[in-house]
Every structure is written in structure tokens, then in C-alpha cells.
Amino acid sequence: ALDAKYTKELADAKAENDALRDDVAAGRRRLHIKAVCQSVREATTASGVDNAASPRLADTAERDYFTLRERLITMQKQL
Helix, strand or coil: CHHHHHHHHHHHHHHHHHHHHHHHHHCCCCCCCCCCCCEECCCCCCCCCCEECCCCCCHHHHHHHHHHHHHHHHHHHHC
């Protein structure tokens, strides 16, 4: 009974991670990571006006994030 409980918890956690991954990929949710982005100056803009670039993870880094998250969930449930 206890093993079934932990197996269900692990399956639920993996399903939640998969749903989050799908939502981020579809644009329904956003993945926020603390980052610093240097401003980009365009030659045609007035002096002192910056156009800040918006940071975004590369697709591979986004996939790696969710893979790591899934492995952490699995490890925590196995302890």
C-alpha cells in the first residue's frame, strides 16, 4: 500500500512536470528565470535611450530545465 502511494505521487509529479513543459512550449505559461540582460543601443536612437533585450532560454536549455526538474522529482520521491 505504501509503495503504491509513492508510485502514484511520483506519477502525479511527472504528469505535472509534463503539463508545465507543454504549457511553456505552447505559450500558455512562461518560464521565469532570474537573469540580467545588458541593454542594447541602436545607432538610430537618441543618445541615452536604451532598448533592452528580453532574455529567453534557448530551446535546448528549456528542455534541459524540465528534464532536470523531472529527475529531481524522481530522486526526491525515491528517498
